[in-house]
Amino acid sequence: MSDKTLLILGALEEFVPLVKLAASRNIRPVVVDGNPGAPAKKEALRLGGTYHDADIHNTELIAGIAAKEHADAITTAYSDLLLECMVKIADKAGLPCHLTPDQLPWYRDKDVTNRTCEELGIGTTKSVLLKPDFEDSELNGFEFPMIIKPLDMYGSRGLRIVSNVTDIRSHFKACLKTSHRPEVLAEEYNDEYEFNMQCWVLDGTVRVLGIADREKTSHDPAEIPLSTRNIYPSRLIDKVYAPALDALSRYIAKTGQTDGPLSMQFFWGPKKGFMVGEIAARYLGYEHELIEFTTGVSIEEILLAGAFDRERLHSLLDSCDPFAKNSAAVIYFHAKDGIVADLSSALAISDRNDVQYGKIFYSVGERIGSPQIMPYAARFYIIADSREEIDARSEEIISKMAIRDADGHDLLYPNRLGTY
Known part of the structure; x- marks a missing residue:
């Protein structure tokens, strides 16, 4: 194993690929968070690294762990809370980081984001x-x-x-x-088209990795519509790419971010034009895989290169085309309260050849909860050669998907594809 050590803040399932990639590059992974027995901790130990159970809010403790383990770099992803804690830990431990604590309000406080956009003349709600x-x-x-x-x-x-x-x-x-x-x-409330955008800031320049359509389905007029499908690249990327890139470029010029992950949720439509929803200095969980499916460049590769290999980082970003000709989607299913009795439809979808990866969050006999205990009832990742094909496959999966209770009632909320 190399003398390089990477402290990874976060140990849930989505961090396992990063642990594996680090170990494969002879970088020793040290995984830290407060979830005992979490998957990325087990994987780190198996691959010659180590882990620590520690509350991610305990800056002093984890800075001490970084010193004890002789960490050369620290990284995290997918969560605003993990980002905030990482920035504070890096500052305390003297480790390189793409933000400093005084920059956090621009990315963690929604009111500061809105006021900054207004100051810069960037459309915002x-x-x-x-x-x-x-x-x-x-x-x-x-x-x-x-x-x-x-x-x-x-x-x-x-x-x-x-x-x-x-x-x-x-x-x-x-x-x-x-x-x-x-x-x-x-x-x-903004009911126009909604998008997610993932980028990397390199030497003060925003490099776009991908822009997705973020589709939602309403199940209750009083509730926020549920996020039910994200698709890269966006069907409307030719219309939104320029204003979105301009907005982020102006925003980081104000905040002083010169490197590292950057993402944005935004709106665009004929009535209100471009409007920022949220801006974050991290990647988006449960959809970051779609960047790799459409461009061939994984977020884990980018995070690792960002920590240790500047030359490779340049190469990865140069090869990443947000206007990819193929298409990838993640379909999210949500459920109302009830006890799961029949998963046969969900399991059959997981076994489809065109499903790259699927996860069913409940087992037979488990209660969904009110609100839903798990982030989703199920999610499935699919790829296709075109947007038309991805839409057809999505429709077919949605039409066949069900999670039923003992009386045969489907517990899932409806999913509907967006109209453009």
Whole structure:
């Protein structure tokens, strides 16, 4: 094993490929997080590395682990919380990192992101920061429906569609339960096309890896529509590539980010044009695999090269074409509460030749929970030579997919493909 050591913050399943790749390049993996027995820890130990059980919020402890293990670099991915903790640990341990702690608010505080975009003239959703004792007049000039969201969470945690001021007050406390902040962000609801974008910043220049259509399906008018399919490259990439790249380039010029991962969720449409949703300095979990399926370049390769091999990083980014001719999608299935009795349809889909990878999150006899305990009921990754083919395969999988209870009722919420 090489004298190079990589501290990997995070040990769940999605970090296993990174551990394997590091070990294959004679880089010793040291995996750290607070989940005992997590898959990436077992893999690190098996491949000659090691692991530590430690609360990721404990900056002092993990900085000490980095020193003890003689770590040369630190990395993480897929989670805003992991990113924040990594930046603080790297600063304390004196390890190289693409951000410093004083840059974190630009990527972790949604209100700071919105205000910065407004300052730079970048389209962003109209929003206002509300405290529990807010006045009705603070919402003058806003159009309903709106969304209320915590300032420091990611994904759809704590989000709620609200139809009026009374709705906001009714759901305020529930929104705060998912946050460490005493305020919520209220913003006008944007129902135009939605996208995810993944990049790497190299020497102050944004290099685009891919732009995806982010499709959602509504199951309850009061709830945020569920994310049900992401597809790379976007059907509308020719329309959104330039404004999206321009927005991120201007944003990092303001924040001072010169290297490292960068992602953005944004909207575009005929009514409101381009609008930033969220900007993060990390990669997007449960869809980063689609970059590799469409471009041949894996996120794990990029993360490792970013830590240890600048020349290889340049080569990887040069070979990554976000306008790829083939297509890749991940289909997400969500479920309502009930006890799983029949997984035969889901298992049959997992066995399809055109499914690259599938995961069913529940076993027979387990309860789904309300809300759903696991992030998804199931997810499947598929690839095809064209967008038309990926859409046809997606339709077929959706039509055949079911997770049933003992009475034969399908517990899954509906999935519908987007219209363009």
